[in-house]
Amino acid sequence: MRRKSIFLIILIILFIGINYLISKSKNENKESIKNVKPIEFTEEIGDNGVGVLLDAKKMGTNKNPLQANVVELNKFQAQILDENNNEKLKKLYLNAKSNTISEDEFESNFYTKDKDIYSKIRYKVVFFVDSDSLYSHYQLGEGCVFDNGVFYQNIYKISKNGPVYVYLKGKFNSEDMKTVQSIYDKAYTHKLNGYN
Structure with missing residues (x-):
């Protein structure tokens, strides 16, 4: 007992x-x-490296552009090597109203097979960041922008416990969308000219 x-x-x-x-x-x-509230993280997005934009409309609507393979991506994505344009793109995110969402909601766009959803994706956006700057501020990571200006974007930083990801949903206005298109067009032309 x-x-x-x-x-x-x-x-x-x-x-x-x-x-x-x-x-x-x-x-x-x-x-x-x-x-991590909107006002806090928008003031803390650090210096980002090179942004990469993909105009999904150039790829057609046969499959989700966020699932494209490297060969397909290389045809239509372009690095934003102009520092001013990188800053412009970053500021669009800084100035946009956005809210935190779940990882599942964020990733659903990347894995959906629903043509009604993925055919409305206009841009894929990725920032490649110098790892040294990850320890102090949140950095822009990967995301997408829909035709209507709604965007999904992750931001992240490295903490003592490993990476911390925050997933955002917000909306660009029509002027913002024109700016994104202009940045992409310049970057794509730059790419076609061999980045010279």
């Missing part, structure tokens, strides 16, 4: 300990997301 009691006490202590660790881990993750 005494052995059973000791065994039960040990099991209860283990159960409580495991639950505590799980809830602590969940709360830390929630806390990191909860503390």
